[in-house]
Amino acid sequence: MPETALTEAEIEKLEGICAKYAGQKGSVIAVLQELESSFGYVAEKAVNFVADKMEMPRSHFYGVATFYAQFHFKPRGRNIITACSGTACHVKGSDRLIDNMVREFGLPEGEDTSADMRFTLEKVNCVGACSIAPVIIINKEVHGKMTTDKLNKEIKKLKGGQ
Amino acid sequence: MMAMNLEIKVCMGTGGMAAGGEGVLKAFEAELKHNGLEAGFGKCSSGKVGCRGFCARDVLVDVIVDGQKTTYQYIKPEMVSRIVKEHIMEGRPVAEWEVKEDYHIFHDKQIKVVLHDCGEIDPEDIGAYIERGGYEAAKKVLSELGPADVIELVKKSGLRGRGGAGFPTGVKWEAARKSPGDVKYIICNADEGDPGAFMDRSVIEGNPHSVIEGMIIAAYSVGASNGYVYIRAEYPLAVERLRIALDAARQKNLLGKNILGSGLDFDIKVKLGAGAFVCGEETALIASIEGERGMPRAKPPFPVASGLWGKPTVINNVETLANIPCIIRKGAEWFASLGTEKSRGTKVFALTGKVKNTGLIEIPMGIPLRDIVFEIGGGIENGKKYKAVQTGGPSGGCIPEDCLDVKIDYESLMQLGAIVGSGGMIVLDEDDCMVNVARYFLNFTQSESCGKCVPCRVGTKRLLEILDRITKGEGREGDIELLEKLSQDIKLTSLCGLGQTAPNPVLSTLKYFRHEYEAHIRDRKCPAKACRALITFSISEALCKGCGACMRACPAGAITGEKKQPHKLNQALCIKCGSCFDVCKFKAVVKE
Known part of the structure; x- marks a missing residue:
């Protein structure tokens, strides 16, 4: 573009x-x-x-x-969801949460932003909140001890919001 | 109203905030106001404090009435009014919400030096730090001691760098002091990049002034007039509190020109990291502050001789610097009396993973790992079996059950092929596949390799490819030997610490869990049943009650069935995520 x-x-x-x-x-x-x-x-x-x-x-x-990982070269979505992929989150099942979001947001293969620019899903190495793993940050708000159920509720809120 | 003094402390580190700390504090403020309680006390305060360590129990709240402290756990805003009414107004603490025995066991074996004031004081209030003896060490150093005396004291204390390498801090300072040059720098390394480590974040969020005070003392000893804190941008709360603390210190002339009339000029700038793990390496960190790609260079010259902009530079980790004021205040002998002969003092660890009590702990060096996992940590969660503790992040290794009695210090862990590192401790249980763990770390180091030297850039990639193959059930005879050979080559020939230690997770899992590798390669089986390519899920007709939980949980629509009839799982659609396995209450989902 x-x-x-x-x-x-x-x-x-x-x-x-x-x-x-x-x-x-x-x-x-x-x-x-x-x-x-x-x-x-x-x-x-x-x-x-x-x-x-x-x-x-x-x-x-x-x-x-x-x-540096912090810099992005493409415009990002209106909602930014950061999935922690640190060790503690990894062993507590962050992969599954990430797979779930890729499907929910309909992210094209290899892309991190949905075609309608509503969602960007980014993985980060560690946000340092390991004692409440797995951690998902939704628009800068930290959510700890995340489960598929809780996450789906949050996604529903985001989808309903616009 | 009988009580005279009331103090309420709400944990608002990143953990406390995520659990809703802000809402809890607001609720307390509103309730106190609503009931007109503020006026009824001689002294009444409610405020935020930094991390108290036991993040798994957040939001933690201390209610202190006339010095009598009650700690509550799992507090939510809607619970506040009852605490205010029953405890504060009627004098009956709400026993059912108080912390239990296990909270005390979590703390009993700990000795808090660095974390002493974390979780006790408002990190945004310099007065609270000063009230507890803060900046006394800096004042003492500036008015009574010469730079050489301070260095001697730090050397005598036996303090070693807490960032991972364990280099004696006093020796580093001395080398920088002796390096010729008028301009010298002190850098605080707060680029806490190891996944699974968050002690530096917690110290800065909970007590930023202790780090600033440590830097002032370092600057005086070394003869530096400029300081930097290089901190991860992923830690917004820590950055904010650090900036507030720096401003407050400047206003009190603890930073700036002629500090407290001593003649010392010293100020500190904050530099935000931009997300590169390798920048934890000293020379890469320096390149990053200089605004360049954060690529390491060969040493020597070491930064103490030629560092930032080519000037002598001391780089100390957050926790190292936070130890300094305590050493000055309480004496080198006191510090050296803690810990072991070669590893003095305490160390903060981030205890996480499959353990009941996750959080931040500070222990004297030398206590057995078993005590950490099974006493402080309360053992493995969900009745599972212990498999290993991973220490030191991507540069570290795994400690198996046979070695649980190892004493936690630099040398003992090194002998096992693990390291103290920055202090991450991730507990793994029987469900964790060790080949997958090694693959996870290699995936990390491979993507974080800066690419400057070939052994690291290409070597980690090849290691990852082999591990990928093995976890997919495509391992070949000879893979294990190839992993070992390649690992040795990478260790011996890489330019910096990242490459030199990147193979450690592979070597350490091979050393203690070789049978898991062999099972993947020869039998195409994952003993922990974790590698997706090597497992299948099915539903047992005999056990399935037809409740539909698995059907609702399945993201792939692979499960079908009528209510109260055994459900069926379509293997062709199954993505092996394990959601059905987790939700089934009747153990009807079989994982093989």
Whole structure:
């Protein structure tokens, strides 16, 4: 999907980010984090704008962005569901919860966002809440000791919500 | 109203919040107000505290009336009004909601040094920390001791790095102090990446000032004027509380220029990690702070000689730094009296998995693993049989039943092929397949390998492929030997700790559970009945009551049947998720 051009408001925002980090050593990650939080993902048009403005190679930004799991290169769904795949969650059956959500959200093979942009399912290594494993984070709210039943109820709520 | 002082403490670490801590605290505030109780006490406070350790029982609430403490467990907002009415207004604690004997057993064997104030004080209130002796150690160091004295003290205490490697902290500080250069850095490594470990998160969420105080003391000793906390972005609550704590410390001139008139200039910046496990490695962490791809480089030079921006840098783990103020306050001898000869002090562990009491525990080094699992942990849940404890995350190993009496310290665990690591302890039971456990960790290290060196990048991939094959029932004769050979090569030739330790889960499971590998390869059987490709589910006609529970639970629509008639499972549709097995109350679903 080709990206649309930057709007004026977006340009203003990006210029603000550039100004904030201008001349600061080692700010590439911080700039990318700002892009991720402003756009919901690391948008190509935004990276290109910022790199040019800061007079740094675009490839430098992409090199760093692709290294870290936190950065996404495609727009994400309106609901973000994070499944913890840490060891404790794994041995307490997180795989089954994940399989269940892949089916419920109708995620296409190899994709983490549903075609209608309602749901993004992401797996993370460990959210550090292992004593209440398995853990699912639904739109930033942590749910512990998750079961298929409880999860299905939450999904129903999300689906009913829009 | 007889009582004079009332204090209510609600656990609001990540665990407490997930269980609804915020709602419980609001309910208490509303109830106290509603009943006009605030005015009736000499001192009345209700507030949040950090992790109390026993997260499985959240929300935990302390109600302290005139120094008399009652702890309640599993509290929900709707239970609050009864506690306020019966306990606080009428003086009769609600016995049925109080913690029971097992709560005390959970705590009895623990010695809380690092976690001493966690769960007792409001982490967002610097005053609460100061009231309990906080920042006294920093004041003492700045006004009475020279940098060399402090280093000597830390060396004498025997404190070793709590991040995993166990390097003596005082020696590290001394090396950085002696490195030439005007600009030096202190970095707190809060990039707690091991899956199954959450002690650093809990310490920062529960008592962030202890870490800041440790950093101030480190800065003074080493001669650093700049500090960083490199913390995972996946820990939003810890980041928020850390920032609040840093601001409060700056306002009290505990950070900034000329700290407390001592002449020391030192301030701390927060750097958010961006999700890369390898950044827990010192040189990778430095690259990440510099804004680059977090790839490790060869050592030496070590960071103490040439670290961040090429300057001498000390990198200490959260728990290590949180120990420092306690050592200064109570003395090196006191600290060294805890633990064993080579592993002094206490260690915080995250006890999780198939154990009854999951949570955060702090124990003196040297106590047997058996005590942790069966006393503190209360044994295996659901009456299952113990199989192993996995320690040290992806760099660690498994400890089988025969070795349950091992003493928990750096050397003893190393001898077994496991490690203390950052302190994750995941208990596994008879339902866990050890080949699958090894595959799980290799899947992790393979995807987290930074790709810089070949043995790690390619080697972990090949290990994972072999393990994948074995768990799918496609193992071949010679696979075990190939795993062993490849593991040794990767260990010997990888650039950094990630690769050098990545094969450990394979080697350790091969050492103690070789028969499970053999069963997968030769008999195409998974003894734990966990590997999906090697098991089948069926419904026993004789036992099935036709209740329909399995039919409703089946996500694949593979089960059909009439009410009160035995149900049928269509093998062609079955995805082997085990949902039917879990919900059947009559043991009619058979797993083979």
